Amino acid sequence: MSGKEKKPNEETTGRARGEEWWQTSIIEMMPGVIRLRGYEIQDLIGRVSFPAMIWLMLRGELPTDEQADLLGIALGAAVDHGPQAPSIAIARMAATCGVGINSAMASAINVLGDVHGGAGEQALAFYGDIAAAMDEGATLTDAVTTRLNRFFAEESGYVPGFGHRFHPVDPRAPRLLEVTRDFAARGVIGGRFATIAEAIEAEITRRKGKRIPLNIDGATAVIYGELGFPPPLTRGLFVLSRSVGILAHAWEQTEQGGRNKGPLPREWLWAYAGTPKRKLPDDGG
Known part of the structure; x- marks a missing residue:
């Protein structure tokens, strides 16, 4: 039993015990009543945008x-x-297998893990390490240098949030930074994470001798950090965002039709690198 669970007693048995089982501060619901975080749903409808509801x-x-x-x-x-x-x-492949929209979406969402979909969470955690060092008195330059030194000494791969396998410069990132700076100038956010991201990019460029620019994961991580979201929620927010494209493609493929479409056209086969053709040994060995 975890420390947060209450041991059943006379006050938490029967219906009371059942009501405490899924205790939540998110929603209150009973016949004729739906309250989200204390607000009547009918008061929210038409007055609160979807991002605000999130x-x-x-x-x-x-x-x-x-x-x-x-x-x-x-x-x-x-x-x-x-x-x-x-x-x-x-x-899209799932849609051609005859499953419904929900199954096609679930199949896609389930692969949004550390490699495909998790870079935003990792980037924000990276920024957070630098911000924490600055809170302890380090300069921006020293904090970035120290964190990158540790990354290249202890970790492998790409610095999360930088570089793109398809785009020399991710067209989304510069615009998102421009918007972030605009909101910071208006006092909506502080702009700290944008400054950190730009300093990381500059230091990576200096070390590599070529620009490894900020990508969509790094840029959205800047915004989510500026807005005060913790790193794990950054991945969840990416899932919400990418679900829109997933839904659109699943629906388009459903309308286009097609059956059992794999990752390649059927006339394009994979490269076989196994044992060459051979015969089964005779029964006598």
């Missing part, structure tokens, strides 16, 4: 209009990247 559900309070706008911008920027993205391809 904020309310996750954070417990309504955002300002500007905060909701910035969250919506980040969510809108990452909705799709085409069938070459594994999640989108999986949604």
Whole structure:
């Protein structure tokens, strides 16, 4: 039993015990009543945008209009990247297998893990390490240098949030940084994470001798960090965003038809690298 669970007693048995089983501060619901974080649903409908509703559900309070706008911008920027993205391809392939929209979407969402979909969470955690070092007195330059030194000494692969296997410069990232700077200038956010991301990019460029620019994951991580979301929620927000593209592709493929479409046209076969053709040994060995 965890420390948070209450041991059953006279006060938590029967119906009371059942009511405490899924205790939540998110929703209150009974016949004729739905309250989200204390707000009557009928009061929210038509007055609160979808990004604001996401904020309310996750954070417990309504955002300002500007905060909701910035969250919506980040969510809108990452909705799709085409069938070459594994999640989108999986949604389309699943649709040709005769499953429903929900199954096609679930199949796609289930592959949004550490490699495909998790870079935003990793980037925000990376930024957070640098911000924490600055809070302890390090300069921006020293904090970035120290964190990158540790990354290249202890970790492998790409610095999360930088570089793109398809785009020399991810067209979404510069625009998202421009928007972030605009919101910071208006006092909606502080702009700290944008500054950190730009400093990381500059230092990577210096070390590599070529520019490894910020990508969509790094840019949306900047916005989510500016808005105060913790790194794990960054992945969840990406899933919400990419679900829009997943739904669109699953629906388009459903309308186009097709049966059992695999990752390649049937006339294109994979490269076989196994044992050459051979005969089964005789019964006598």
